[in-house]
Amino acid sequence: MARFTPPAPDAMRARLLLAARDEFAAAGLVGAKIERIAAASSSNKAQIFHYFGSKEGLFDALLAQTVAETFDEVPIDTDDLAEWAARLHDSYVQRPWAERLATWHRLERGSDGALEAVIASNAEAVAAVEHAQRAGVLPRSYRPAVLLGLVMHLAAFWSSASPEYGSLVAAVAPARRRQIVIDAVKALVGG
Numbered sequence: 001m002a003r004f005t006p007p008a009p010d011a012m013r014a015r016l017l018l019a020a021r022d023e024f025a026a027a028g029l030v031g032a033k034i035e036r037i038a039a040a041s042s043s044n045k046a047q048i049f050h051y052f053g054s055k056e057g058l059f060d061a062l063l064a065q066t067v068a069e070t071f072d073e074v075p076i077d078t079d080d081l082a083e084w085a086a087r088l089h090d091s092y093v094q095r096p097w098a099e100r101l102a103t104w105h106r107l108e109r110g111s112d113g114a115l116e117a118v119i120a121s122n123a124e125a126v127a128a129v130e131h132a133q134r135a136g137v138l139p140r141s142y143r144p145a146v147l148l149g150l151v152m153h154l155a156a157f158w159s160s161a162s163p164e165y166g167s168l169v170a171a172v173a174p175a176r177r178r179q180i181v182i183d184a185v186k187a188l189v190g191g
Contacts, residue, residue: 025096154185
């Protein structure tokens with residue numbers, strides 16, 4: 001008889017996060033069900049609480065991981081902020097759950113749910129923008145954090161638009177959307 005070998009802790013944690021990604025992206029923190037996450041990960045509620053402490057802990061870990069993956073996949077490039085924004089736009093298109101999770105976080109966690117890992121990632125990007133501004137690569141027309149926020153929101157514009165607004169711009173082809181992000185960021189930074 002074959003002996004049962006449990007999955008490695010990292011593998012179990014990864015399965016839980018993957019199942020949680022789909023559940024939280026679809027239903028948010030409040031609407032998500034731990035039972036569905038456990039079933040989708042071939043695990044159980046006890047494992048979720050063992051690894052993450054609570055449903056909120058799982059959501060926070062997932063959001064922190066998603067932000068880290070985004071910055072790893074699309075590291076900031078202050079030498080070509082427009083192209084960086086286009087790559088960030090591409091990331092949101094390829095990974096629609098990232099923007100949905102961020103939206104749920106804003107709606108359900110607000111300022112009370114600020115995550116240190118996300119704050120740290122954003123702080124590093126702000127520091128890069130500030131350095132580029134001091135070096136004359138980027139204009140100083142906005143504070144570094146504001147400029148970064150504007151660029152990030154331009155990159156996310158298409159993926160975060162409401163369905164009502166989306167219908168107004170539905171005729172804009174995906175390839176053109178990317179170019180609009182580039183053009184808008186160039187106009188913003190004077191490039």
